[in-house]
Amino acid sequence: MSYLIVFRMSPDVDHMAPLAWRLLEEGETVHAVMSGPYDVAGDHRIALLRGYPRFRLHELRPAGEDASPWRRIVGRARVTVPYALFMLRRHRVRLVAVEWGYGLPPAYDRLGSPAGVVAVVRSFARSLVHGDGSQQPRVSFIVAARLLGVPTVGLPHGISIKLDPMPNDEIAALNARGELDFSDRNRFAAYVMDSEHHRRMHVDYARCDPDITQTWGSLRWAPDWFDVNRRLAPPFQWPGEPGKRVKVVFMVPKWVNRVDAPAAVALVRRLQDIDGISLAVMGHPRSRGNDGDPLRSDPGIAWDRLHDLTGLNSVSVIREADVVIDIGSSIGIEVVLQDKVLLNPAYLHDIETLFDSVPGAAVTAANADEVVAYLERHVEGRRHVLGDGARAELLRLTVYGEHEPFDVGALYYRRLSELASGSQNGETSAGSALAGSR
Numbered sequence: 001m002s003y004l005i006v007f008r009m010s011p012d013v014d015h016m017a018p019l020a021w022r023l024l025e026e027g028e029t030v031h032a033v034m035s036g037p038y039d040v041a042g043d044h045r046i047a048l049l050r051g052y053p054r055f056r057l058h059e060l061r062p063a064g065e066d067a068s069p070w071r072r073i074v075g076r077a078r079v080t081v082p083y084a085l086f087m088l089r090r091h092r093v094r095l096v097a098v099e100w101g102y103g104l105p106p107a108y109d110r111l112g113s114p115a116g117v118v119a120v121v122r123s124f125a126r127s128l129v130h131g132d133g134s135q136q137p138r139v140s141f142i143v144a145a146r147l148l149g150v151p152t153v154g155l156p157h158g159i160s161i162k163l164d165p166m167p168n169d170e171i172a173a174l175n176a177r178g179e180l181d182f183s184d185r186n187r188f189a190a191y192v193m194d195s196e197h198h199r200r201m202h203v204d205y206a207r208c209d210p211d212i213t214q215t216w217g218s219l220r221w222a223p224d225w226f227d228v229n230r231r232l233a234p235p236f237q238w239p240g241e242p243g244k245r246v247k248v249v250f251m252v253p254k255w256v257n258r259v260d261a262p263a264a265v266a267l268v269r270r271l272q273d274i275d276g277i278s279l280a281v282m283g284h285p286r287s288r289g290n291d292g293d294p295l296r297s298d299p300g301i302a303w304d305r306l307h308d309l310t311g312l313n314s315v316s317v318i319r320e321a322d323v324v325i326d327i328g329s330s331i332g333i334e335v336v337l338q339d340k341v342l343l344n345p346a347y348l349h350d351i352e353t354l355f356d357s358v359p360g361a362a363v364t365a366a367n368a369d370e371v372v373a374y375l376e377r378h379v380e381g382r383r384h385v386l387g388d389g390a391r392a393e394l395l396r397l398t399v400y401g402e403h404e405p406f407d408v409g410a411l412y413y414r415r416l417s418e419l420a421s422g423s424q425n426g427e428t429s430a431g432s433a434l435a436g437s438r
Contacts, residue, residue, distance in 0.1 A: 001420045004093045005030040006138050011285050012099045012157045017045040019097065021157065022409040023416075024052040025360060027080040031056045031091055035137030037080065039254035044232045044313075056086070060137055064295050076131035081345075083126050084137075084144035092157035094420035096145040098138045099157040100191075102186035107381050108146055120147070150166070151419045159194045159218050159398050161354040165201040168256045174236060182206035185213065189419050194218035196402040200405060215401040216415060221333050222399060222408035229315060236316035242278040246322045249309065252283045253327040259349045261294040265326065267345065269300045271325075272373065276379035282317060283310030284329075323378060326370070328353050333398055336361060336391060341384045345371055354397055360390035396436045 003023055007013055020030045032049065039060065049055045052380070060078040072265045077083060088096070107119035128138050145152045166172040174180040182202060185191045186209040193199040196215045202208040219225060238247055250268055253259045271279050281295065283435045295301055309317050314331055315338075318324060324335045325343045332355055335342040344355045344362035353361040363384045365371040401404060 002029040002092050002093045003095050003097065003416070003418070003420065004033060004088065004091070006033045006035055006039070006098045006099070006119075006143065008035045008099060008134065008138065008140050008286070010043075013043060013045055015156050015158060016097065017049065017219045018219040018222065018229075018409065019412055019416075020049050020229070021045075021149065021225065022057070022413050024049065024415055025053055026417075027054070028417075029054040029056070031058060031086075031087070031093065033137065033141070034059045036097040036134055042234075044234055045229065048228070048232055056091070064081065068401060079131050079137040079140055080127040081140045081143050081280075081404050082127075088141075088144050088148055088150060093145075093150060095189075095416055096141050096150055096152045097416070098152060100154050101135065101138065103154070103187040103191075104142060104146060105184065108187060113149070146187075151422065153183060153416065153419065154188045154191040156192060156218070156220075159220070159333065160198045160201075160352050161195075161330050161332065162257075162328060163197060163353060163357060164351040165205050165296065167351060170256070177426060180206050182208050185209075188212060190214050190415065192216050194220075194401065195398050197397070198382065198438070214415075216411055217406070217408040218333075218399045218405070219338060219400040219408055219412060220316060220329060221395075223405075224409060225406075226337055230319065231359075233313050233315040233319065236312060236320055238320050239280075239309075241277065243262075245276055245278045246318065246375065247280070248277045248323045248325065248375065249280045249282055249317060249321045251324060251326040251329060251331055252293070252310075253294070253329065253349070254284055255294065257328060257349065258351055260347070262315050263368070264345075264348050265294050265298045265301070265339050267348070267371060268295060268306075270368055271299070271374065271375075272305045276377060277375055278307070279305070280307040280309045280317070282312070282314065284309075285314075322383075323375065330398075332362065333394070336386060336394060341378065341386075343371060343374060356396060358390055358394050358397070360387045361394045380395065383415065 005016055005020055007016060018433045020032060023030050026396065032055065034040060050057065105119055107115040110116045111120065127136060127140045142152050156183050166175055171180060191208065191213045193215045194217060198212050199215045202213050203210045250271065253264065255261055315334060318334055318340055321340055323341045323343055324330045325345060326335065327345060327348050328351055332342045342355065342362040346356055346364050347366050356364060363374050365374065377421065396402060399408065
């Protein structure tokens, strides 16, 4: 059967490329739609997928500033609903997969009603007018799939390791007003979570249907894909001459997620002066340039004494690091799986995470002194050793969705092929195909 996956940026590729790989390994045809100006030439995961004869890559928008005006006009046309309809019909696509995000409005429940007709007309018009929007290709393919009776599945573009259901002020404000409403996600055939605690948050707080919102585990860190991804990640050599110094990476957080920005900046200022370490900073992959980044605007950060690794492949960087300092991000799972030391400065934000709740999964620091004290111990050769029990429990909660270890890729393939087969037989709802999944 033929599947279509809409990619937008590197984090989506992180979590959805392993699905494309599994489908291709099973002999299916995969159409990968690159919805944004993403540089596919430099992506080792796309290079792997291109080696399969049943893989088709469609770049809707050209990458780079040197794209000709004609290519930009064509790229704008390719993000419209008519073009999405054309692609789905031409390639006989049986299932569309997109990243997490908005679903269809209520009027799409009854396409033949006046409200349904108006909604469709608006979708066509908006796709023509708002072709420059980063989310428009995703929306166009969701609309086209609904019109053709093709099931659409919302897939993870990350793992939430946060145990607090209100990760930022915007969501907290919506919840306080009773407006935290993600019920539009209920119009997907399935809306998939990696972890069960994340699914429960959507069901308990955001009006998500417990049958549509399901936990399938994490493809991104499933053992088979993890091994492939680590092996193929591009080579990286630590800059400068680190010698015997401990190589430390500070992962810049999403500042909007209730992070104590002044304290985080103060920590980096302190770390840059520690003898015995080689400090690097790596920007968040979903950041929007340097605007509003407290690190960039602080005159006390000595950029000549640290390394800026922003934009590099995180797998490659972690492979060469000794210690990774991370504030509430799922990249900590990569650190644990690569058997590096995860340093969790829990005092820098007021959100509880899985790294706080699983004893021994990380070195948890309650203040800057404890961060520095651990790094000094590591320099002396007394590194933190991750226990097998902590690793197993962390993976059970994330990769395996609170189940014992299982073949995550096989579950994804079975669920999606059941939905796609239902589409081929004229059945477009989740129905019995997903009975029994959480």
